Amino acid sequence: MPPRKAAPWLSGTASPTGPYYSSLTRRRLCGLTTAVADVTTVVDVTVIATESLSKRFPRVTALDRLSVDVGPGVTGLVGANGAGKSTLIKILLGLSPATEGRAEVLGLDVTTKGADIRERVGYMPEHDCLPPDVSATEFVVHMARMSGLPPTAARERTADTLRHVGLYEERYRPIGGYSTGMKQRVKLAQALVHDPQLVFLDEPTNGLDPVGRDEMLGLIRRIHTDFGISVLVTSHLLGELERTCDHVVVVDGGKLLRSSSTTDFTQTTTTLAIEVTDTDEHPDGTRAVRDALDARGVTVQDGSGLPGAGHVLLLTSAGEETYDLVRDVIADLGLGLVRMEQRRHHISEVFTDSDAAQKEAVGHGS
Amino acid sequence: MAAEQPTATVPGDQTRIHNIGYRSYDGPRLGRAYARRSLYSQSLRGAYGLGRSAKSKVLPMLLFVVMCLPAGIMVAVAVATKANDLPVDYTRYAVVLQAVISLYVAAQAPQSVSRDLRFKTVPLYFSRPIETADYVRAKYASLASALFILTAAPLLVLYVGALLAKLDFADQTKGFAQGLVSVALLSLLFAGLGLVVASVTPRRGFGIAAVIAVLTITYGAVSTLQAIADVQSSSAAVAWIGLFSPITLIDGVQSAFLGATSAFPGGESPSNGVGAVYVLATLGLIAGCYGLLMRRYKKVGL
Secondary structure, eight states: OOOOOOOOGGGTSSOTTTTSOOOOOOHHHHGGGOOOSSSOOOOOSEEEEEEEEEEOOOOOOEEEEEEEEEEEEEEEEOOOOOOOHHHHHHHHSSOOOOSSEEEEEEEEETOOOHHHHHHHHHEEEEOOOOOOSHHHHHHHHHHHHHTTHHHHHHHHHHHHHHHHHHHHHHGGSSGGGHHHHHHHHHHHHHHTOOOSEEEEETTTTTOOOOOHHHHHHHHHHHHTTTTOEEEEEEESHHHHHHHHSEEEEEEEEEEEEEEEEEEHHHHHOOOOEEOOOOOOSSSHHHHHHHHHHHHHOEEEEEESSTTTTTTEEEEESSSOOOOOOOHHHHHHOOOOOOEEEEOOOOOHHTTSSSOOOHHHHHHHHO | OOOOOOOOOOOTSOOOOOOOOOOOOSSSOOOOHHHHHHHHHHHHHHTTTTTTTTHHHHHHHHHHHHHHHHHHHOOOOHHTTTTOOOOOOOOHHHHHHHHHHHHHHHHHHHHIHHHHHHOOOOOHHHHOOOOOOOHHHHHHHHHHHHHHHHHHHHHHHHHHHHTTTTOHHHHHHHHHHHHHHHHHHHHHHHHHHHHHHHHHSHHHHEEEEEOOOOIHHHHHHHHHHHHHHHHHTOOOHHHHGGSSSSSHHHHHHHHHHHHOOOSGGGGGGHHHHHHHHHHHHHHHHHHHHHHHHHHHHHHHHO
């Protein structure tokens, strides 16, 4: 094994001998460890580790023996509503005791070191959490002080952080007048203002339009690449996370469905949806494209069950060539291309091609 | 401020490029106690509208002036007429102006806690080192301090005025000290009641109405019952009934132990035995309010 070296982004924020380098969890949880890090030279650093973590409420089981190991980088936590994502974050922040099992964040045990964890971690909740009558600057300064930053540092860090998330002159205006996108940025800024080592972002793209969504995802990517902060981001859409994350953890019904690096997912999940017009020459344009693509050896499914079924074709993309092929085929037929888009996947669809055991698990959860 | 430095941007990076490098923070992190102090001072300033909009300064400042104005007038009269004593006892002052105090609690308790609940800001606090107890203590202490400032300032005006009018020093100092103890108790009690009511009414307007209701309706009911009991000349009943509203509770405590003349009908002060019950009831209520607040915030955690 190569000698352990501190990741570049760790320098200055943690000592290499600090509790971050826990050996205990690593050894026990090696079964699920997947190498994620592309920016770090440390192979076996664990940011979050849980071991048969369960949380049962009187009527529901929110988490069911969840064992997962998350390294540095951007990690997506995907699950349907009620899959146990928020419960997991609460436990990881040390705010809700687990029924059984254990968990460590940055090498600190959640049951005994909750306060230490919360000092080094940022949290952006899913719901609205901003008072409308104060400005973004005032609010974030206050939150920085609540994280223990001295007054001057709190003001400086607030100015920096708000700029980094893309809020400029607006930051002096009351939050009540902000758009949803700007509010999400303020929520993100308050999670980053104390320069944490890890942030939990709960559904950060909720309520945003496609452009805002892409900007937010880009920002999340930068939190890791530029700021050197590890990210755990939850979503119920796998499609948007696979573009942003290094690693994706899928939970359903409180159970771990899958934990692997994003490249594994993308290969199986890029599906294109195509819709074309009809012409006099080809009264059924959809069928014509289908036949033409079949002739070139591309398997096409009709998009039954989707809106506009019968007019939508689905095909699995093998990369850039597929887009070119579709374009050429449609141009040759003289049809109009109404749309060609990457479909956003729901978690359950990911597993339709994987082994039967996992298929069962999906069926059980949905 | 921030040192601008060129960012290493990856070509083809689809995000917006902000041309400022990220700087990490290696400075001190002052922890829970500091956060609690910061929350206390922020809330205390907020209770007088400081650090908030001009509009929110109006009411607390106005009430503060209304609280101090009669004291100023009394002092002026005492100095001008060379009176032998102040027109109103130190201990009596807060009881006379209880409506102003109730109004202040009703306005400021909801702004202190209801906003955080209504806009769901509470989880942001509890995802930080600060804990439920820190939050509750900071909020409780800040409102109690704000109330103490409101109620003690006019007493200070009276005291300084009394000394200027060359009234008896020992006498005035004793009265002033007794007055301070009484308003300290009153501040703790009113702050506790106000916060408990406000913490279960996340809508601010509703909170204001509820606090006023708790403070004034109980007083109205108690003083009516006391008047009836007084007419029927059952002075024991007058004393016992006084236990059931916050201001008469304070009145009972101070007339039993702090040398105040009771504002009860018939001027009947509770005996020492009943007075002890008053003290216990007051302290019990204060502790109970703290306990209820803790319970409330344990639930709304995250």
